[in-house]
Amino acid sequence: MNPYLPVLVTFAAAFAVIGMFLFFCHAFGPKQTSKIKSDPFECGNPPSGPAHDRFAVRFYIVAMLFLLFDIEVVFLYPWAILFRDLGGLGIAEMSFFLVLLVGGLAYVWWRGALEWE
Amino acid sequence: MSAAIAFWILAIGAVSTALGVVLMRNPITSALNLVLSLCFVAGLYALLEAHFVAAIQVTVYAGAIMVLFTFVIMLLDLGQVQDRIGPPEGLVKAAVMGLLGIAFVVMVAKSAHLGITIPSTSGLTPANVARAGGNTRLVGELLFGPYLLPFEIAGVLLVVALVGTVVMAKREVDPRRRK
Amino acid sequence: MTPDLGHYLTLSAMLFAIGATGVLVRRNALIIFMSVELMLNASHLALVAFSRFRESLDGQVLVFFGMTVAAAEVAVGLAIIIAVYRSRKTVNIDELRQLHG
């Protein structure tokens, strides 16, 4: 049997559960809207300022670093599987890569991109 | 039979969401359509027995690259910006491009000779791959064997990208610019 | 009827054509960038299909490198888009024509 068939069945079950929940909350709850209720909730104060403001670029830097490091992590997986078979050669191959990785991290750290406050 | 059904569902899903990327006005909708499209293509990879590539397609492409896109759309507050295809000359351009695209697809479909088989080079049928330790293992063996140099160069490329992005965005981290 | 190489190539061509259309008709730099990713993805699909039907895994290794390049490209490209947005307050490529001859 194709190994992905059970995965599809799991997805179907998850969709069914989620759909059921969404249907329930749509079907059984009351519906009473009012002007005040529809306002953005800010602890009872009248809402102030735009809801969609631009936010600090530091968050973007985090996302960017995440993307690049994520790729590096994915690079390590096939190597980790083969680790025992590759022996010393594998160590040498990965040392170079890890030195690059650590170098990149050290640079980012040094430039202060990891500083938060 | 079930492979054919899966192929058609995934293919229709991939194409319709790809159309969504190009046709939808809201950038967030485009981005989400692209995420879906990438996931459908990952499903096709799985159908083609490329398990490792399918997994990293979801992890890296849908789960990291597209997160970055979503972040930028939210960061620049572009979610509300409605982008039009453009004035009449834009529509003409769209129509011409669409026709050219259809012509291209027809050309490929005709020259690909539906039903053709190409000679196997190393006999790595899915059954043989499973016997030799699985798809991920064999891809790894290629990666750390004949493709070692490209692998290390890719590592260098990533570090260059890391340095580049930090330099580009560094002005923002400058403490003087903070509120 | 099991899907064969031709089906996958045709699908790949369709995705590529859709992406190319997006690059040429949209004006929002981010959506153009996403369309580029769509084209790249289409070519990856062709590579994986070839790899499966040639029964060799080299195509998948190429896709792996392709994704690495895509990640690096997106990280730098989006950093550029942000930098442009900060100085020009727009990501509409029609309004960004300083380098226009």
Add this chain to the structure above:
Amino acid sequence: MDVTGLLIVVGKVLFITFVVLNFGAIMTWAERKQAALIQDRIGPNRINIGGFKLLGLIQPIADGIKMIMKEDFIPAGAHKLYHTLAPAIAMFPALVGLAVIPFGPSFDAGGRHIDLQVANLDVGILFVLAVSSLGVYGIALAGWASNNKYSLLGTVRATAQMISYEIPMGLSIIGIVMTYGTLELNKIVDLQGEYFRLGGIGVLPKWGIFYQPLGFILLFTALIAETKRTPFDLPEGESELVAGYNVEYSGMKWGMFFLGEFASIVVVSALIATLYLGGWQVPYVHLTALPVLPRILLGLISFFGKVVVLCFLQLLIRWTLPRFRYDQLMDLGWKRLLPLAIVNVPITAVWLWVLGGFKLG
């Protein structure tokens, strides 16, 4: 088409879905009871059916009914579709995460080999990583679609936190993959049934935690951060952000975020139990040599016992530690866990070489 095989698959899927949802619901009760215990209170004890209170165990059912009967409120200016889609996406990874985790030993019945694992994929553990990396979109959409600045702030914090801790998470699993040489979780569990031998006698099971004590701590920390619970609950910091990305949610949609959160605690526990604590293996008992029924029972008890202990541990952490500041959170992720996870790779290499499972030549 093999109908019996398909039915078995459907049965296993229903089982894990049932387990995740019910464990998740019971966790809400356990959390409140445990908090009460720690803070010297009584906790939920009023709900009863015909006078039977069952220690307040009926509370989750009452909560569920309450949430269903509440108004499904979508604020003005919100994006209706995405507002509805967000909790669905957020809950999805928790519901499918258990699909590749073996929860019991395999056995033969009726001339058929049955694995107590829904799907045995070639990429195994990468499937969990791939699915969980998609959960970010649920949170991102929730804040973006709500048209509320506190939601958006919570969202930005939550996504930045989740992606920051995904790196140490992926890196610390590398050590396990190096040790066992495979991504398939059933093989990893099988290998954990062997023993470190001293003078020919098996003294210690080859569990991941004995190979990877550092990796265990790193992964556990990173996974707790992924579930966004105290001390990592900044995205929901009530005192700062009202409630973060779920401010504008009510009724069952709100419940889906929280059921998803509790369900992901269960998935996290199952993953840690599988990778580091031997999965369904019972130390010093050779399960595969036992007859079918005791084998399955012991395996299930062992696996779910470990899951319960790990869930309990997470609740204990939640009620013991105060919330981090955001800069501390980011520092922990990028400046502590990430370097440690990188260092863990050479440490593992040396350790495996010392233990003799690996040769340089």
